[in-house]
Amino acid sequence: xxxxxxxxxxxxxxxxxxxxxxxxxxxxxxxxxxxxxxxxxxxxxxxxxxxxxxxxxxxxxxxxxxxxxxxxxxxxxxxxxxxxxxxxxxxxxxxxxxxxxxxxxxxxxxxxxxxxxxxxxxxxxxxxxxxxxxxxxxxxxxxxxxxxxxxxxxxxxxxxxxxxxxxxxxxxxxxxxxxxxxxxxxxxxxxxxxxxxxxxxxxxxxxxxxxxx
Numbered sequence: 422x423x424x425x426x427x428x429x430x431x432x433x434x435x436x437x438x439x440x441x442x443x444x445x446x447x448x449x450x451x452x453x454x455x456x457x458x459x460x461x462x463x464x465x466x467x468x469x470x471x472x473x474x475x476x477x478x479x480x481x482x483x484x485x486x487x488x489x490x491x492x493x494x495x496x497x498x499x500x501x502x503x504x505x506x507x508x509x510x511x512x513x514x515x516x517x518x519x520x521x522x523x524x525x526x527x528x529x530x531x532x533x534x535x536x537x538x539x540x541x542x543x544x545x546x547x548x549x550x551x552x553x554x555x556x557x558x559x560x561x562x563x564x565x566x567x568x569x570x571x572x573x574x575x576x577x578x579x580x581x582x583x584x585x586x587x588x589x590x591x592x593x594x595x596x597x598x599x600x601x602x603x604x605x606x607x608x609x610x611x612x613x614x615x616x617x618x619x620x621x622x623x624x625x626x627x628x629x630x631x632x633x634x
Contacts, residue, residue, distance in 0.1 A: 504561075505519055519563050583629055
């Protein structure tokens, strides 16, 4: 079941348009449904793109990412304490918000140059398709504008863990996936039905997903 709750954070004028959004969404859907198509060559290309963008990332994209996740964390709970993993953590724009909810946060990103700009206490450069984390060890996974490899996310999650999915530009975000699809691939990865609560905030959208059983 997916519950949609009303927006409370208005969208201001001036929403950016990302020329790469449509192509990025095609890739996001492909990776969610067919993760085996991801290979070292594609990973290397994505890493190079984000390494190149790292020096200007905060200035260009820092101002509008936080309100979306803030709304998700304010209204998507309750959240249990424990260990959180932030996938696609980048320069750490969202890490402080995650850490305010889960004191122990591991920030994971494919790009080394992104991670060097992050103030996260625990940082790992890793491919989200192959996380160097123990199975069933994580109580929350937060993905703010990053790829979803559902089987790997499911592997590291405890039985009662939550998945927080955030897209700062909503349906126009390069990594946007509909909540229905996120729930579908998590259900397929775990063999358990997943429920979600979702909403919109600022220019973006978010969903918090939990196993229904």
